[in-house]
Amino acid sequence: MAAHAHAESIEDSVYFQYETLEQQQETYILGMWAFLLTEIMMFGALFLAYTVYRFQYQRDFFIFHEQLDWKLGGLNTVVLLSSSFSMALAVHYHQIKKKAATLWCLAFTNLCAFGFLAIKSIEYGEKFKHHLFPNDSFVWDAALHGGNPEHARIFFSLYFVMTGLHGIHVLIGILVITTLMVLIAKNHRLITDYIPTEMVGLYWHFVDLVWIFLYPLYYLIPK
Amino acid sequence: MSTNTDTQDHGAHAHHVTPIGKLAATFGFLLFMMALTVVAARLPLDMPDTFGWLSPYFFVTNAIALGIAIAKAVAVVRIFMGAKYASKLIKLYAIGGFIWFTQLFIMFFDYGTRNWEEVRGWEKVPSSSLPRNRDSDAGIPYPVYPGSHAGSEMSGTSEASGEAGSGH
Incomplete structure (x- = not known):
């Protein structure tokens, strides 16, 4: 058990309000889970709004979703799943105190995050080019594609809000992972064990979770 | 293929080191399910009558897509996020997240029992x-x-x- 191996070196990092290291670590992780539940509240409301309109305008949503590139979306899914895997590996290596491997895994996670945003920006660029961003310049050619233009506006509003909010989370993830990498690399005194990596990992897996649902709901709408 | 890091199991919530083999298997599962959801969504488009007897068609396809998404989510939460190896309290939070999310959809009792109001x-x-x-x-x-x-x-x-x- 790892706890025996580094018990004496880590004993002094138990803060005074905790009885044991285990209690302290569980408190940190529980706090992270509580934060993630608030994130579910935020995204959950959007998923609910999506469901209301999808339920009402299923036919139209099928027509609109053909404007989204399921191949790029699928590529992004693979990229995010890979980043989640490397993030889990980073936690694994940090637990067994392999600093270099931890940093490499975090770097790969960050690389995937950048890749995700790059692909997403290509998709967004296409939508802007085709006047599908729901602002004043929004144009939906109902004669060409079919579907109700007003419902198209609803669909693309939901699409941009939900994937945009998710994209902001990816962006924040990049900042947090980069900060973590710097702290680990500098042997900063905040990093006494693997818990900071675990907490960043929990956040990153949550971002992955949201995309796991966004992908089929937007890119793979059945007829 | 796993290393010998997966040694402790007796402590209720001491830090569990998930072996690499387990993480890799989960990753493989996620990729497989991702491919499956694409196939399930794309293939029947050319032959919409294939599942015609499983009516209504879009209910079935949606159930498949969401079922796969939920299976992937459970795998991520249990293995990658470590809920499987965590204390009961953290498990409660993880399950609470799912319950909270489904509770939101109680709102459909309202939407389902009233007329759809078209507004300007x-x-x-x-x-x-x-x-x-x-x-x-x-x-x-x-x-x-x-x-x-x-x-x-x-x-x-x-x-x-x-x-x-x-x-x-």
């Missing part, structure tokens, strides 16, 4: 700091779209928008 699109209303449905009501018809349910009945009338759908 915001872009048709001149921008104003005044409250909507009061000064700006006069002379601005409800938009009429081809295929809209209530547009023709409601256009030009000055029914209070909150009650507009309930009479029909």
